[in-house]
Amino acid sequence: MLNVYRMLSVSFWVFVFVPGGALLAAETQQVITPQLSLKVPGGTADHSKFSILKQDFANGSDVTQACLKCHTEAGHQFMKSIHWTWEYDHPVTGQKLGKKSLINGFCGNNTSNEGGCTICHAGYGWKDDSFDFSDQTKIDCLVCHDQTGTYYKTQNGPGHPDMNHIFRDDPPKNWSEIAQSVGLPTRNNCGKCHFNGGGGNGVKHGDLDQSLINPDHALDIHMDANGLNFSCTACHTGKNHQWSGSRYKTTAVDPVGRGEPGFRRNVASCESCHGTSPHEEDEIVGIKMNHHVDRVACQTCHIPEFSRGGVATKTLWDWSQGGKLKDGKPYKEKDYTQGDGTHRATYATIKGRFEWGENVVPYYNWFDGVAHYTTLETKIDPSKAPIDLNHFGGAPDDRNSRIWPFKRMHTVQAYDTELNNLLYTHVWGDDDSSYWGNYNWEKSIKEAMKHTDVPYSGKFGFVDTYMYWPLAHMVAPEEEALACSQCHSKDGRLKHLAGFYMPGRDNLPWLDMLGALMLLGAFALVAAHATARIILKKRG
Amino acid sequence: MTNDTTQNVPDRMDKKKAMKRLKLMQKSRALKHEAMVYTRYERFWHWSQALLVFTLLFTGLGLHGWHGYVDFEEAVEIHTVAAILLLILWLFTTFWNFTTGQWKQYLIRGGVRRVVRYYLYGMLVGEAHPYKKSLQRKQNALQSLAYLSFMVIIGPALWASGLLYLLYDLWDDYSWALQGLKIVAFVHTGAAYMMAAFIIVHIYMTTTGKTVFHYIRTMITGYDNIEMTEVEEAFYKETKTVPMRD
Numbered sequence: 001m002l003n004v005y006r007m008l009s010v011s012f013w014v015f016v017f018v019p020g021g022a023l024l025a026a027e028t029q030q031v032i033t034p035q036l037s038l039k040v041p042g043g044t045a046d047h048s049k050f051s052i053l054k055q056d057f058a059n060g061s062d063v064t065q066a067c068l069k070c071h072t073e074a075g076h077q078f079m080k081s082i083h084w085t086w087e088y089d090h091p092v093t094g095q096k097l098g099k100k101s102l103i104n105g106f107c108g109n110n111t112s113n114e115g116g117c118t119i120c121h122a123g124y125g126w127k128d129d130s131f132d133f134s135d136q137t138k139i140d141c142l143v144c145h146d147q148t149g150t151y152y153k154t155q156n157g158p159g160h161p162d163m164n165h166i167f168r169d170d171p172p173k174n175w176s177e178i179a180q181s182v183g184l185p186t187r188n189n190c191g192k193c194h195f196n197g198g199g200g201n202g203v204k205h206g207d208l209d210q211s212l213i214n215p216d217h218a219l220d221i222h223m224d225a226n227g228l229n230f231s232c233t234a235c236h237t238g239k240n241h242q243w244s245g246s247r248y249k250t251t252a253v254d255p256v257g258r259g260e261p262g263f264r265r266n267v268a269s270c271e272s273c274h275g276t277s278p279h280e281e282d283e284i285v286g287i288k289m290n291h292h293v294d295r296v297a298c299q300t301c302h303i304p305e306f307s308r309g310g311v312a313t314k315t316l317w318d319w320s321q322g323g324k325l326k327d328g329k330p331y332k333e334k335d336y337t338q339g340d341g342t343h344r345a346t347y348a349t350i351k352g353r354f355e356w357g358e359n360v361v362p363y364y365n366w367f368d369g370v371a372h373y374t375t376l377e378t379k380i381d382p383s384k385a386p387i388d389l390n391h392f393g394g395a396p397d398d399r400n401s402r403i404w405p406f407k408r409m410h411t412v413q414a415y416d417t418e419l420n421n422l423l424y425t426h427v428w429g430d431d432d433s434s435y436w437g438n439y440n441w442e443k444s445i446k447e448a449m450k451h452t453d454v455p456y457s458g459k460f461g462f463v464d465t466y467m468y469w470p471l472a473h474m475v476a477p478e479e480e481a482l483a484c485s486q487c488h489s490k491d492g493r494l495k496h497l498a499g500f501y502m503p504g505r506d507n508l509p510w511l512d513m514l515g516a517l518m519l520l521g522a523f524a525l526v527a528a529h530a531t532a533r534i535i536l537k538k539r540g
Numbered sequence: 541m542t543n544d545t546t547q548n549v550p551d552r553m554d555k556k557k558a559m560k561r562l563k564l565m566q567k568s569r570a571l572k573h574e575a576m577v578y579t580r581y582e583r584f585w586h587w588s589q590a591l592l593v594f595t596l597l598f599t600g601l602g603l604h605g606w607h608g609y610v611d612f613e614e615a616v617e618i619h620t621v622a623a624i625l626l627l628i629l630w631l632f633t634t635f636w637n638f639t640t641g642q643w644k645q646y647l648i649r650g651g652v653r654r655v656v657r658y659y660l661y662g663m664l665v666g667e668a669h670p671y672k673k674s675l676q677r678k679q680n681a682l683q684s685l686a687y688l689s690f691m692v693i694i695g696p697a698l699w700a701s702g703l704l705y706l707l708y709d710l711w712d713d714y715s716w717a718l719q720g721l722k723i724v725a726f727v728h729t730g731a732a733y734m735m736a737a738f739i740i741v742h743i744y745m746t747t748t749g750k751t752v753f754h755y756i757r758t759m760i761t762g763y764d765n766i767e768m769t770e771v772e773e774a775f776y777k778e779t780k781t782v783p784m785r786d
Contacts, residue, residue: 284620285613291709397718485612490605501722503705504603504612508726512604515733522737526744529659533748536664 048180057175060124060140066179067141075136077241083122083144085133086110088248092370097248102373105317105389105411105467106198109376109424112448115157116428120193127157129451144189145182150174153192158430160437162330163350187213187223190232199351201342202311206360206407207473211309211340219309220474236268244268247470252369253294253400268472270298285484297367297402301482302475305359306407309474310339316355318412319425320462323439324349330439350427350436352412362405362471364494366394369401374465376454379420386410386464387422396500403494407469414445418457422465424448558775572765573773574785577678582642583762585633592626593735595619600732623702630695646688651681663748672767675782690738697731 047053052066068075078084087098099117103109110117118126122140125131132138142151152170195201195210202209217224222235236245244251245268254269257276264272271278276293280286307313325331330349336356337343347353370393374380380387389411394401414423426448427435433443441460449456487494488504495505578586599619602610610618637643654670659682662670671680679687704711704724711717749755758764763785768776776782 284617288616294709294712397715399713483611483613484616488603488612500718501725503725504605506725507604508722508729511726511729511733515729515736518733518737519740522740526740530744530747532664 043183047182050180053176053179055176057179060142060175061137063175063179064124064139064141065137067182068136074141074241075139078122078139079133079136081122081241081243082246083241084139086121088246090248090371092249093372095373095375097371097373101375103376103389103413103422103424104198105409105413105465106204106314107427108319108413109448111424112426112451113428115430116155116159118156119153120197121156125156142178142182143192144185146178146189147181147183147186148174148178149188151178155428157428159428160430160434162437163428184231185233186231194232198314200344202307203314204409205469205471205473206306206313206357207303207469207471209307209309209311209313211311212473215309217477218480219476221477222475223473235273237272245472248371250367250369250470252297252367252394252404253402255294274298294399295402297404299470299472299475300362300364300403300405303362303405303471303473304476304480304482304486305361306405306471306474307358307360308476310358311342312336312338312344312356312358313360313407314354314409315357315360315407316353316410317351318353319414320352320412321347322349322352322435323441325439349439355410360407361493363408363468364403364405364497365392365468366396366398366401366497367392367404367406367470368394368398374422376422376424376452378422380415380422380463382415382417382420382461382463386466389422389465389467391468392470396497403497405471407471409467409469411465411467412462413465414441414460415463416457417459417461419455421454422463423456423460424452571770571773572767574763575675575766575768575776576762576783577673577675577764577766578759578762580762581636583759585629585636586759588629589626592622592629593739595622596626597732597736597739604729620706623699623706627699627703630699645678646684646691648685648688649681652685655680655682659748673764674766674768686738686742694731694734694738697727698735701725701728701731 050070052069053063055066057063057066064075082088082098085098086100087096090097099110101109101111107113107117114129114131115127122143123131123138124140125138140153143153150171151173191208191210191213194205194208195212196203197208198204202211211219212223214225215223217227222228222230233243236243238244251267251269254267254271255276256264256267257271258273271293277290278293278298279289281290324347326349331347332345332349333347334343335346336354338356339358344356345351345354346356371390372393373390374387392404394404414425415421416423423445425435425441426433426444429447431447432438433440433447435441435444438444445456445460446458482493485504486492488502490505492505494502596619599610599615599622601607602615603612603619637646651671658667658670661667669680673680701724704720705728708717708721708724711720714720746755746759747753749758773784776784
């Protein structure tokens with residue numbers, strides 16, 4: 001394509017303006033600087049024809065080395081990605097975030113559990129503190145690019161023997177076939193980890209689960225397999241293997257909207273396609289709704305409920321109930337049956353008690369896209385439980401924030417009762433202190449805290465926590481969007497949000513009282529006058 | 541009898557002189573005649589305004605959470621359309637009031653106290669109304685005062701705050717917008733309550749005529765019994781400026 005343009009351009013110069021070939025040479029020698037362009041769908045390379053991939057690979061790292069032979073920059077790019085580092089230095093709060101160090105309301109923490117948790121690390125071999133993050137041959141290209149659907153990841157380090165039932169009995173991987181299949185990531189690829197976060201299908205996010213591998217229109221209008229069929233990267237644009245849309249720092253208000261073609265590659269906002277006036281501009285309600293978009297996120301009305309695909313999401317995890325044995329053995333109770341018929345555990349010895357939700361009404365709050373976390377170092381006040389594991393900035397008078405829907409996760413988890421901070425726990429490992437297998441919190445916490453610089457008093461208890469997950473997926477069809485009255489009413493979805501006057505929800509009670517008195521007074525006056533008229537008329 | 545009176549008015553008398561003469565004549569013996577007091581436009585104004593105000597009040601109370609008979613979205617649509625129509629009506633009527641000179645009907649004049657005394661006492665004991673309706677002065681002093689308040693206080697408070705409410709998006713970037721919206725809501729709601737109180741009393745007052753429905757019929761047909769001198773009657777009939785039924 002470029003050559004055609006150049007030929008045309010050259011011909012133009014030669015035949016129209018420049019007699020003779022003197023300038024032709026100058027034109028062809030001109031330095032070509034990078035220009036804006038867009039990826040052409042369809043692709044131009046068939047990886048199954050590449051001889052370098054037609055070999056008997058011993059392991060994933062061998063495949064990666066083959067990939068890097070052609071994709072010379074991919075390794076360097078990817079090693080800067082959060083999918084590899086699991087670290088994020090927040091430019092606004094200065095907090096160090098990322099899965100590597102954070103505590104969440106699910107399995108807890110990565111440190112001391114690397115062997116199990118890093119099953120979702122896009123690399124090979126992170127089993128303890130010694131993993132070399134500068135070795136690009138340890139990158140796992142295939143988890144994101146495999147198109148056979150047969151690729152799967154395994155734990156990098158062993159767990160307690162009792163935990164072996166967690167390992168899947170999968171067939172050996174055909175590395176060569178998988179390597180030759182590679183393509184751009186699909187929902188199946190991203191979903192391998194993002195649909196199963198927190199320990200299973202749909203557990204963590206609520207708006208991300210396996211129902212999105214093949215969703216229908218009612219579940220998600222963009223990913224609808226028979227419709228637009230968007231892959232994740234259709235919205236989560238990016239460059240150099242860095243993807244937009246991390247909740248650590250999100251574009252909560254996007255005043256730019258569409259921009260020019262290829263204008264920016266770092267925003268996963270709805271506005272970047274739909275613009276900043278997405279509703280009909282020739283009808284009153286459309287205009288009114290367009291007036292809302294600077295204060296109410298698209299997601300708030302267009303994701304009326306989450307976990308709508310027949311897969312439940314975990315809403316409560318009570319670690320303090322863990323460790324109960326039946327006949328001396330760990331057990332599970334599966335008393336929740338989700339929409340697709342699968343039974344989900346409501347109790348597990350290794351994890352404690354659970355509650356699940358489907359078609360869940362979100363929790364709403366102001367959201368400026370800046371995440372603040374309660375880390376291992378943060379002091380907490382247990383008397384003010386539930387403790388927010390994370391929260392986001394934003395307020396009615398903050399123009400950089402909007403009302404956003406969240407999944408609110410409720411957890412009961414360990415904290416230091418003397419030093420008042422949350423604690424790491426060691427659950428995964430082939431040793432005598434891992435909770436999964438030994439069921440001893442004292443040993444588990446002591447071992448986990450050894451891997452940190454944070455002191456541990458040796459005394460622990462359990463505290464209630466909330467964790468907030470901003471929602472952006474499972475966008476429902478237009479007709480399922482919230483009606484005005486679902487917020488604009490006395491008992492609506494936003495009844496707990498204070499600090500602003502919202503018609504239909506709010507009033508000035510004393511004004512209404514005065515108004516009522518005035519109307520009653522008017523009626524009383526009229527009634528008294530009418531009565532007097534009637535009586536006096538009868539008397540003549 | 542009409543033939544006699546028309547002869548009293550010179551054929552080519554200019555209007556100004558005629559009016560002066562008329563006023564003199566009014567002070568003499570007067571008879572009641574059924575004449576058109578409220579022109580077609582005034583009646584159109586009154587009833588379309590009534591319809592719109594009721595629509596706005598009903599949907600407005602719904603939006604405010606007093607009742608749930610209309611869905612919020614529909615209520616917003618109806619309320620907005622009705623408000624825009626009412627604004628157009630008011631704009632046009634203001635124009636009409638000034639071009640026809642009818643604005644003078646709303647000027648405050650003395651005698652309010654006498655009219656109030658009449659409604660509170662005189663009327664009950666059978667006194668006559670202290671005010672005589674005429675084509676030059678269609679309203680008594682209390683009515684003028686009430687309608688003037690309607691037009692310069694309640695109405696503007698409602699449309700000004702309503703427009704600000706409707707166009708919130710144009711000023712919501714200012715730091716005072718959150719507080720401002722509360723004030724707008726306060727003015728709009730407060731003025732709406734005043735409007736409602738006005739309507740209650742206004743409707744009741746329509747029953748204080750000769751019969752309970754007399755005033756309402758007048759507002760529909762436009763005709764009422766007006767005292768006029770023979771000269772006056774003759775003038776209207778000759779010039780056809782005021783339709784008469786007898």
